[in-house]
Amino acid sequence: MAARTDPLLEIAPPDAVGGPGHQVFPEVGPELFEALRRGGHRKLSLQVPAGLLRNAHDLAAQFRAETGLPVALVARACFGACDFPSAEEASGADASVVLGHAPIPNVRLPMATYFVEMRSLGGDPERLAGIVDAAGLPRRLGVVASIQHLDLLPRLIRALEATGREIRTAPGDRRLQYAAQALGCNYTTAEAVAPDVEAFVFLGTGRFHPLGLAFAVDRPVWSLDPLQGTLEAPIDRARLIARRQLVVAGVRDALHWGILVSTFAGQNRGGMAAALQARAHARGRTAEILVFGRLDPSDLTGRALDAYVNTACPRIALDDGELYSRPMLTPPEFLMALGELPLEPYRFDTFH
Numbered sequence: 001m002a003a004r005t006d007p008l009l010e011i012a013p014p015d016a017v018g019g020p021g022h023q024v025f026p027e028v029g030p031e032l033f034e035a036l037r038r039g040g041h042r043k044l045s046l047q048v049p050a051g052l053l054r055n056a057h058d059l060a061a062q063f064r065a066e067t068g069l070p071v072a073l074v075a076r077a078c079f080g081a082c083d084f085p086s087a088e089e090a091s092g093a094d095a096s097v098v099l100g101h102a103p104i105p106n107v108r109l110p111m112a113t114y115f116v117e118m119r120s121l122g123g124d125p126e127r128l129a130g131i132v133d134a135a136g137l138p139r140r141l142g143v144v145a146s147i148q149h150l151d152l153l154p155r156l157i158r159a160l161e162a163t164g165r166e167i168r169t170a171p172g173d174r175r176l177q178y179a180a181q182a183l184g185c186n187y188t189t190a191e192a193v194a195p196d197v198e199a200f201v202f203l204g205t206g207r208f209h210p211l212g213l214a215f216a217v218d219r220p221v222w223s224l225d226p227l228q229g230t231l232e233a234p235i236d237r238a239r240l241i242a243r244r245q246l247v248v249a250g251v252r253d254a255l256h257w258g259i260l261v262s263t264f265a266g267q268n269r270g271g272m273a274a275a276l277q278a279r280a281h282a283r284g285r286t287a288e289i290l291v292f293g294r295l296d297p298s299d300l301t302g303r304a305l306d307a308y309v310n311t312a313c314p315r316i317a318l319d320d321g322e323l324y325s326r327p328m329l330t331p332p333e334f335l336m337a338l339g340e341l342p343l344e345p346y347r348f349d350t351f352h
């Protein structure tokens with residue numbers, strides 16, 4: 001059944017128009033350092049993902065030594081390619097180096113940015129395909145990967161095809177740089193092939209992406225870790241969705257709402273927040289728009305509000321909702337709570 005939708009849910013962060021340029025590198029190495037030296041910059045800011053924090057200071061020292069430039073290390077954790085350092089955080093830097101993320105094509109960058117995707121070739125495709133085959137996965141499979149493991153994909157696909165499987169991949173929308181890439185807020189590469197496949201294989205590590213993918217597509221999602229050589233059985237999608245539907249049902253009568261808006265350029269859906277506020281008012285609710293940079297659960301305690309709707313990173317509601325003292329909904333779930341969208345089929349909150 002096709003999901004009923006609402007034009008309000010298509011409101012995206014403002015498009016990248018003009019703005020400083022960016023360059024992309026697979027890894028930290030001579031090519032990147034040469035580009036930085038040639039860039040004529042005064043100062044660099046360096047942003048390191050949570051998984052590399054242990055090496056952050058060695059990396060900053062390496063960038064200083066290789067480029068001869070001052071380097072400001074951005075201390076806060078970075079969760080995605082949408083939350084690169086702002087001009088204020090970069091403390092006078094005129095260029096950023098962002099490690100571990102690909103650019104998001106429709107996000108406007110505040111300064112010249114060097115994305116270092118930290119691509120890995122780790123993993124033996126024949127062995128991985130053998131693991132998939134031995135687990136008896138269906139014949140028609142969709143495959144998506146996190147940015148770090150995209151380079152393994154062509155060889156893995158050939159190896160899977162050699163087991164008699166038909167593999168589907170697709171380009172995503174304007175928020176995804178590469179075909180078959182998965183972002184926690186955008187699985188359009190999977191949605192495009194979902195009608196033609198019986199299951200998905202997510203190639204990568206951790207639970208973050210497979211969990212989002214399980215929300216986004218109504219197909220079993222198997223997680224294939226190329227480094228450990230492990231295949232995890234599908235997440236129970238029905239249970240995930242039932243839990244969210246319970247949260248929605250619990251706030252159908254909530255009167256006072258907070259609508260959360262992020263200041264990060266790649267997460268800012270201020271336009272959607274205003275449209276949601278108008279909907280809330282039309283349905284007899286109050287709704288206050290609350291603007292934040294990095295959201296902490298304590299920011300929302302003690303407020304005279306019954307529930308929240310989050311227009312920033314969708315994963316705040318879906319993964320961390322239990323950290324907040326009041327129910328936290330995604331925008332589609334809010335429309336379900338207002339009775340403007342049905343509970344079924346469940347609609348994943350996605351950024352376009």
Ligand code: SF4
Binds near residue numbers: 081183184267313351
């Ligand atoms: S909005 Fe969330 S899932 Fe999307 S890129 Fe940003 S941090 Fe990742």
